[in-house]
Amino acid sequence: MPARSTPVLDLDPATIRRARSLARKVGRPVVRMxxxxxxxxxxxxxxxxxxxxxxxxxxxxxxxxxxxxxxGDVGLEHGVCLPxxxxxxxxxxxxxxxxxxxxxxxxxxxxxxxxxxxTRAAAAADxxxxxxxxxxxxxxxxxxxxxxxxxxxxxxxWVYLIVATGDIYEDMPQAQxxxxxxxxVIAVIRSxxxxxxxxxxxxxxxxxxxxxYATQENFRLMRAALDESSKELGRYVRxxxxxxxxxxxxxxxxxxxxxxxxxxxxxxYGILFRDINPVRTFVDQRFSRQVHARAGIIINTGEDNYxxxxxxxxxxxTVTVSQLLNECFAKEAGLADWQLGLGHAFEIDPDxxxxxxxxxxxxxxxxxxxxxxxxxxxxxxxxMSGDVFRGYLLDGFFNLAGMLTGQGILLVGMMxxxxxxxxxSDRDLALQNVRYxxxxxxxxxxxxxxxxxxxxARRARRVLAESIDLLERILDHAxxxxxxGLLAAIADGTFGLMRRPADGxxxxxxxxxxxxxxxxxxxxxxxxxx
Amino acid sequence: MTAPTPAPAQIVRPYGDTTGDGMVQLxxxxxxxxxxxxxxxxxxxxxxxxLDPAMVVHAKAMGPDFTFFVVYGRVQxxxxxxxxxxxxRDYPLLSPREANLAIRKGLRRRLIVIGGCIxxxxxxxxxxxxxxxxxxxxxxxxxxxxxxxVVNLGAQVxxxxxxxxxREARADxxxxxxxxxxxxxxxxxxxxxxxxxxxxxxxEQRPVLVVGGPRFxxxxxxxxxxxxxxxxxxxxGEVASFLVxxxxxxxxxx
Numbered sequence: 001m002p003a004r005s006t007p008v009l010d011l012d013p014a015t016i017r018r019a020r021s022l023a024r025k026v027g028r029p030v031v032r033m034x035x036x037x038x039x040x041x042x043x044x045x046x047x048x049x050x051x052x053x054x055x056x057x058x059x060x061x062x063x064x065x066x067x068x069x070x071x072g073d074v075g076l077e078h079g080v081c082l083p084x085x086x087x088x089x090x091x092x093x094x095x096x097x098x099x100x101x102x103x104x105x106x107x108x109x110x111x112x113x114x115x116x117x118x119t120r121a122a123a124a125a126d127x128x129x130x131x132x133x134x135x136x137x138x139x140x141x142x143x144x145x146x147x148x149x150x151x152x153x154x155x156x157x158w159v160y161l162i163v164a165t166g167d168i169y170e171d172m173p174q175a176q177x178x179x180x181x182x183x184x185v186i187a188v189i190r191s192x193x194x195x196x197x198x199x200x201x202x203x204x205x206x207x208x209x210x211x212x213y214a215t216q217e218n219f220r221l222m223r224a225a226l227d228e229s230s231k232e233l234g235r236y237v238r239x240x241x242x243x244x245x246x247x248x249x250x251x252x253x254x255x256x257x258x259x260x261x262x263x264x265x266x267x268x269y270g271i272l273f274r275d276i277n278p279v280r281t282f283v284d285q286r287f288s289r290q291v292h293a294r295a296g297i298i299i300n301t302g303e304d305n306y307x308x309x310x311x312x313x314x315x316x317x318t319v320t321v322s323q324l325l326n327e328c329f330a331k332e333a334g335l336a337d338w339q340l341g342l343g344h345a346f347e348i349d350p351d352x353x354x355x356x357x358x359x360x361x362x363x364x365x366x367x368x369x370x371x372x373x374x375x376x377x378x379x380x381x382x383x384m385s386g387d388v389f390r391g392y393l394l395d396g397f398f399n400l401a402g403m404l405t406g407q408g409i410l411l412v413g414m415m416x417x418x419x420x421x422x423x424x425s426d427r428d429l430a431l432q433n434v435r436y437x438x439x440x441x442x443x444x445x446x447x448x449x450x451x452x453x454x455x456x457a458r459r460a461r462r463v464l465a466e467s468i469d470l471l472e473r474i475l476d477h478a479x480x481x482x483x484x485g486l487l488a489a490i491a492d493g494t495f496g497l498m499r500r501p502a503d504g505x506x507x508x509x510x511x512x513x514x515x516x517x518x519x520x521x522x523x524x525x526x527x528x529x530x
Numbered sequence: 531m532t533a534p535t536p537a538p539a540q541i542v543r544p545y546g547d548t549t550g551d552g553m554v555q556l557x558x559x560x561x562x563x564x565x566x567x568x569x570x571x572x573x574x575x576x577x578x579x580x581l582d583p584a585m586v587v588h589a590k591a592m593g594p595d596f597t598f599f600v601v602y603g604r605v606q607x608x609x610x611x612x613x614x615x616x617x618x619r620d621y622p623l624l625s626p627r628e629a630n631l632a633i634r635k636g637l638r639r640r641l642i643v644i645g646g647c648i649x650x651x652x653x654x655x656x657x658x659x660x661x662x663x664x665x666x667x668x669x670x671x672x673x674x675x676x677x678x679x680v681v682n683l684g685a686q687v688x689x690x691x692x693x694x695x696x697r698e699a700r701a702d703x704x705x706x707x708x709x710x711x712x713x714x715x716x717x718x719x720x721x722x723x724x725x726x727x728x729x730x731x732x733x734e735q736r737p738v739l740v741v742g743g744p745r746f747x748x749x750x751x752x753x754x755x756x757x758x759x760x761x762x763x764x765x766x767g768e769v770a771s772f773l774v775x776x777x778x779x780x781x782x783x784x
Contacts, residue, residue, distance in 0.1 A: 177593055193649075196686060209715065273685060308655060382655065386762070418744070425559045425598045428590075 007368050009460050010452050016369060019464065022471035023324035026486050029478075031332050034286040037279060038520065040198070040510035042287045043067055043080040045249035046522040049132035050125070052096040053216065055202035062100035063250070064199045069103035073110040077515035081125035086113035089120055096128075118517075126521040133294065133525055136256035140296040143236075143259055146227070150236045155442065157377065157402055157410035158184040159434055160240070161427065166191065166208035168218045172225040177424075179229040179237045182431045185262060185409065187240035188222055190214050195245025195274045196506060200254065210421070214241050214251055219258035238262055240300065243288045244270055246280070246507045252288035256295030262341065262409075263292055266302035267329045268322065272495055273305055277505035278487055289333035290526035299335060300409070301326040304345035304378035306495065312347040312382075316362050317466035318495055319344050321474075323366060324467070325486075327373070334526070337372035341409050345378035346398040350390075354455060356397055361459035363405040364450070369464075377402045379413025391415040395430065399437040404448050410434070470494070539612025544605060552604045554581070559598045564591035572599040580605050617748045619768070621775035626675050629770045633677035636778035643672055643773065644696050644737075645705035646683030649719045656743055657682065657707035660766045669765040678770065689719075689726045696737055697730070703738040703773050708746070716743050717754065724755030738776050740769065 044063040055061045070076070070083050084099065092108045093099035102108045113121050153159070161183035163175045175186045191208030194201075204221060205213040212218060219241065226237045238261035243252040248265070255263050267285050270276035292299055303319040303326075310318065323342045330340055344366050348355040366375055379398045384391045395413035402410045412430045414422045422430075450456040477488035493499040546553025560575070562568040569586050576584035581603030588600035624632065633641050645657050661682045663673040673680045681699045683692065696704050706723055708716035720741045727736055742760035751759045758772055 180593065193686070275684060275686065423559065424592055424596060425557065428592045428598060 007371070008449055009364050009368050009457050011365075011368060011461065011464060015464060015468070019320075019324055019369070019468050019471065020328075022468060022475065023321070023328045026471060026474050027325060027328040027332065030282050030486050031286065031329070033279065034283045036514055037283045038076060038079065038512050038514060038518070038523075039249070039280055039283050039507075040067055040071070040076070040512075041247050041249045041284050042523070043076060043520070044247075045253045045287065045291070046129060046520055047080060047084070047096065048250055048253050049136075049522050050096060050128035051132060052100060053202075054097060056101075056104060059202060061199050061202055062097060062104075065104040066096070066100035069106075069108070070110050074112045076512040077518065078112055079514075079518050079520045081129075081519050081521060082113055082118055082121050083110040085121040085124040085128070086111065086117055089117070089124060118519075122519045122521070125519065126524075129521040129525065132253075132257070133522070136253075136291070136295050139256065139259040140294075143261065143296060146230065147236045150230045150234055153184040153235055155438065156374075157407045158238070158374075159431070160185040160187060160376075160409050160411045161431075162187045162189050162411070162422070164189040164208075164211040164421065166210070166212050167206040168204050168212055168221055169206065171212055172222060175222060176225055176229045178427060179226065179233060181428060182435065183237070183412075184235070185238040185240055186222075186226060187262075187264075187411075188212050188214075188218070190242050194242075195270065195276070198246045198507065198510065200247050200250050214254075216254045216258060219254055219260055223259055240264070243292070243299075244302075245274060246270075246276060246284075246510070248281075248284040248288040249291070252291040252295075252297075255297060256291050260297060262298045262300055263288075264302060265289060265292060265299040266305075266322075266343075267326050268490065268495060269302040269305055271490055271500050271505065273302075275500065275505045277508040277511065278490055278500060278502045280505070280507040280511050283511065285329065286333055287523065287526070289330055289335055290523075293334035293336070293339065294526060296339075298339045298341050298374065299330065300341040300376045301343045303343040304347070307345050307347035308382050312345070312349070313352060313358060316358075316463045317470055319362070320365065320369070320463055320467040321470050322495070323370065324471070327370065337370075338374065340370065340373040341376040342366065342370055342373050343376045343378060346380050346394075346401060346413075347378075347382050350380075350383055350394060356401070357455050358459055359397075359401050360405060360450070361456040362463060363401055363407065364456065365460040365463055367405050367407070368460075374408025376409045376411065377407035378411050379417070381417050384413075384415075384417035384419075386419050388415040388419065391417060392429070392433065396433055396437060399434050400441060400444075403437055403442050404444055406445055539610060542609045542611065543607070552606065553602065554605055555600065555602050557598065557600045559592065559596050561596055563595060564589060564597040568597040569599075572597075572601060576601045576603055580607060582606065615749075621772055621780065623767060624771045624774060626670065626767070626770070629774050630675055630677040632774045632778050633675075636774075637677075640677050640679045641703070641773060641777060642679045642681070642699055642701045643703045643705060644681040644683065644692070644699050644701040645707070646687040646692060647685045647707050647709070648687050648689055648692060648723055649708075649715065656709055657684075657705065660705060660707070660742065660764070660769050669767045671766045672770055674766075675770055678773075689723050692723065693726050693730045696727070701737045702777050703740060705769070706739075706741045708741060708743040716741075716745055717750075720746075720754040720756060728755065738773065740772070742769075 044067050047063045052063050067080055070080050074083050093102055159182055161178045163171050165171050189211040191211040191213045201213045201215050204217045223239055226239050230237045240262040241260055242264040270281045271278045303322045306315055306318050346359050348358050380394050392415040398413050414426050414430050416426045474489040475485050478485040487502040491501040543550050543552040544554050560571055562571050569589050572586050573584055584603035586599055586601055590598045592598050645661050661680050662671045672678050708719050724739055739756040740758045741756050744762040746759045746761050748759050748761050
């Protein structure tokens with residue numbers, strides 16, 4: 001995606017370097033901590049990569065059944081692979097699915113192999129996981145081929161539309177209609193509460209609450225539907241889903257296997273907004289991002305969420321800090337600049353004087369701090385009051401700000417935000433709004449040079465300065481313990497006003513500290529990836 | 531307290547630009563391809579809805595199978611304001627100062643409020659608008675009140691967790707926000723919550739239960755088993771005033 005490169009704000013390069021180096025300093029102990037732990041979801045993702053899919057008659061995935069049995073028998077400190085492939089080598093079952101079936105009825109005992117047995121089990125696991133990774137590689141090459149054949153959208157920002165009926169078979173025609181109407185990216189938002197499920201549902205699903213469940217089969221169905229649309233329209237229509245919540249690593253793996261193109265994946269969203277344990281989140285997040293990096297998936301981060309709970313002017317710097325941290329964790333996990341859809345949003349109270357100029361300042365700051373990243377520009381939600389007429393105007397200004405500041409991905413705002421799930425006509429009107437602004441002012445960025453000492457430039461410099469202050473404050477939390485800086489800051493409510501202690505939150509019981517001799521070929525292969 | 535005297539009954543019609551002209555606008559989509567037939571169909575619908583005369587001022591194809599319309603027209607219906615039933619505020623609206631003072635004098639300790647979004651609901655906008663110091667519509671949230679201690683549990687709190695936290699915090703009042711309304715999730719959630727508190731507490735010790743959200747009907751309190759329901763547009767000041775009334779001055783906590 002071509003990104004705007006000429007800087008229009010006079011920001012001190014030394015200050016920008018300082019902000020980045022502080023972010024890296026904050027991130028380093030967290031990465032170290034992530035490397036010292038595993039989680040049930042990382043281990044299940046490894047099993048899935050090795051080809052274990054499906055669920056038992058009650059709908060519990062075989063990955064969960066197998067993992068729980070292994071954990072009960074020998075614990076997870078050494079990883080799931082050694083005991084599982086040891087059992088396969090001992091001839092307990094012909095393949096993973098059969099082993100999972102036997103394990104769930106208690107007819108297999110797992111052990112932790114030692115010596116040559118351990119070496120052989122590790123080698124067998126390595127081979128099986130390698131097959132899965134090569135499938136993900138093949139899907140990436142397939143995308144590259146299709147993009148070459150059908151082409152990228154002609155213009156930026158890419159138009160991003162949400163579909164969510166709860167029923168995958170309703171979603172497919174709606175998504176195809178949205179693509180015909182001009183959407184470049186389709187996001188299928190998930191059923192409310194899927195974040196908090198510690199398993200990935202199985203098969204095609206027809207009911208969800210305010211969204212459709214993310215399952216491997218739903219991914220496959222929707223990607224196939226959009227491949228049809230891409231062919232029909234002569235441009236590659238991208239598909240987005242969510243790698244967040246308790247199953248980030250598994251969903252990232254399924255997304256790679258089914259050629260999804262973008263995934264929501266934020267470093268702190270689950271902690272702050274879903275009360276998921278911080279350690280669990282950081283461990284899961286690193287693995288899922290490594291998979292995204294490998295799969296050629298663009299991540300979308302969730303900074304817009306900060307502004308739905310805190311004031312968009314007062315908390316502007318928390319967005320910048322989160323973007324810097326997201327960038328630092330993403331780079332460490334192997335993602336390239338073009339894969340960083342860093343998020344931000346148009347959420348300033350429209351009654352604040354100069355609100356549009358402030359929005360421009362924040363959007364330009366993000367554009368200039370991350371010149372090569374396809375920024376994800378999120379529409380107003382908080383000040384959409386139900387007055388759909390005023391909302392439509394606000395969305396127009398949101399679109400204008402997006403064009404003017406060279407945003408990469410524009411999530412189309414709906415005037416009925418907070419009233420109903422979007423109607424057919426709402427989507428059509430919203431796309432007309434985007435098209436009008438693009439036709440009328442798409443090239444305005446060329447003429448737009450804020451005065452060097454005007455309100456916009458001054459505001460951007462101030463937000464950057466506040467971001468540096470906040471990063472320093474996070475580092476002040478540092479204690480000898482790893483991760484204490486950021487984890488302690490999260491614990492005392494530095495972000496989004498929510499206090500999330502490192503030993504609280506959901507999913508903590510799924511976190512395991514690694515023992516010497518831990519084996520996980522997926523992690524090794526991803527760590528070694530170029 | 532005293533309910534405001536009802537407004538005198540009045541017969542009114544919608545107002546476009548002249549008293550009594552009865553003009554309304556509406557928009558809708560029909561699953562009919564754009565064309566004469568579609569516009570005729572729109573007029574038929576408008577007529578059946580009581581618009582006479584009706585004008586289709588805009589019709590636009592949305593894909594091959596649908597047409598979107600904007601329609602203006604005159605309605606013949608009369609509105610009798612004397613027949614309208616609403617719940618008027620039955621407690622005095624207090625400023626933060628007055629609320630603080632009332633609590634200090636009447637309760638002689640801080641009033642403890644616990645709040646959150648229950649079930650799978652992750653939309654904290656509502657509860658935060660009431661609890662966070664930031665508040666809503668220029669009205670500061672309950673955290674701003676010196677005599678109110680706020681425990682905000684945030685999103686996706688389970689009902690047992692809420693009961694447990696309420697006990698731990700020795701909460702005087704429990705505020706629950708429900709935004710997600712699919713399949714009546716907000717109603718079911720509120721009922722489950724009130725039932726759990728009734729089970730967990732002896733009647734006279736149960737905290738005051740308040741639910742709020744944009745899709746609640748304020749007349750549903752009894753049905754939901756709660757003490758008060760707040761709908762769209764409620765300000766923190768109204769909630770604070772109600773709590774003072776229910777727990778301190780009114781003495782009619784359930």
